[in-house]
Amino acid sequence: MAENKDLSPDEIAGQGKTGAVDEAKVEDAQERRKKRLYDEKLQLSITSLMDIMTILLFFLIISSTTDPLNVIQTAAMQFATSTADVSPKDDSIPILITRRHIVLDNKPVVAVSCTVDKAECTDQDFERLNQCEVKPLDEVCKKEFRFEVDKQDKEKSDPNSLVIEPLRKELDRLVKQQIAEDEALGRKFKGVVTLIADKEIPFRLLMEVIYTAGKVGVKGKGGLSQFRFAIMKTGS
C-alpha cells in the first residue's frame, strides 16, 4: 500500500487494469490528491488585502477626526438644507445647537427644553417632525414646537435676556485658551464661530447664542465677530 503513495490515481488505475491494485486503493489515492490540492488552495495570501484595509482605515480615521463639522445626524440634530457653497474652515469654534443641548467642545453646556402642546417633546415627536419635508400633511407638522433655554440659565435669570450665562462662561474660557494658543504659535486670533444648528431651532434661540458669543472676548485681543452656519448642501 505504501508503494502506491506517490502514484497518481490514473497510474494506480492503470495498474488496476493489469489486476495488481483493487478499487479501494484507487479511491484512497484520489482522496489524497484532492486533499493536497485543497490544502494548496487554502494558503491564501492576505497581505495585499491588509494593505487595502490599512489605507482605508487611516483614511477613515483622519477624515473623521479632522473635520469639526463631522456631526452625526440624530432625531434631535438634523441639518437644515441650503444651496450655499462655501467650504468650512478649520480655524473656527463650533457651537452645536441640538433640540436637547447646546454643545461646546464636545460637552453639553446648556440644556434646551422642548415643549409641544404643553407637554415635553419625545424622540418619537422629533422623528415625526423630521419627516415633515416628505410628509408635510402629518398632524405633527402643524403643531408648534417651542425650543428655549431655561430662564435660570439666562443673565440675571431674566427670561427676556439674550445672554445665556453658562454658554458665555464656557465660551469665555475657550476663547482665552484659543488666544493664548494663537499667541504662543505667533498667529492672529480670528474669532470665527461656526453654528451647527438643528433645522427646527427657532430664530430667537439662534440670536441668543449669537448675541452671547458676540459678548465674549479679551480687550485688545479681539473676540468672536464672524459667524457661519453649517448647512447640508442640496443638489441645486
Place this chain on the structure above:
Amino acid sequence: MASPSKRGHGGFEDLGDPDLVPIMSIMCILIPMLIYSFVLYEVKVQEISLPKFGGPSTSNSKSKVLNLAILVAKDQHIIKIQGGEKEAKEITVKKKKFRVCPAEVPCEECAGEEYEDYDFPGLYAEVAKLKDSKAFAEVDSINIGADDTVPWRVMARTIDSVRARLEKPNYPDLCTYSRAKPLRVKTTDADGKEVTTAAEMFPKIVFVML
C-alpha cells in the same frame, strides 16, 4: 563540531508569514464602525454678519442709501425697502398652497396632496426683480429678520432665495424652484483668469432682530 550559524552565512531563519488574521479581524470591526460614523453628505457654511439689535431704521427716515430687509413672519415674507428718496415700501409674499412632490416624480406630473408653505419661488421672483432695478444694482447686502418662533430651516431657505440667482427669473411652483440650478456666469478672478461662478444677488446677509 557545532553546526555553522545560518546568520553568520548571511542567511535568515525562515520564520514564515506573520499571522495577520487577528489584525484583520480588528480591522473588519473598525472599518464598518468608522464608515457608519462617516459623514456621507456635504457640509457647507453660510456666512452671516452680526445682528443689528434694534432692527432696521424706521420708515420715516430718508437716508440716501437704500436698505432692503426681509422679515419672516409666521405666515408670510415681508420685503421692506427703506431709505433713498422715495417713501418706504413693503411687499408681502404670503404662504401659498403647493403639492407634495416626491423626488423621483417629475414636477409636471406632480399630483400629490396640497399643503401650505412659504412662497419661496414668489420671494425669489420679487427679490430678483428688485435686484434687476437700477436702485439695487450696486447693493450687495440684505437684512434678514424673523419672528422668534421661525425655525432655522425656513431662515436657511429664505437666505437661499435672496443670495443667488437661478437660471430663470421666476418659477411657477416650489417643486420646479427647489430643483432649479443656480445661474453660472463667467467672470475674471484676481489673476485675470476667466472662471465660471454662481451669479449672486445679495451675498452679504445681515441678521436683524425685530
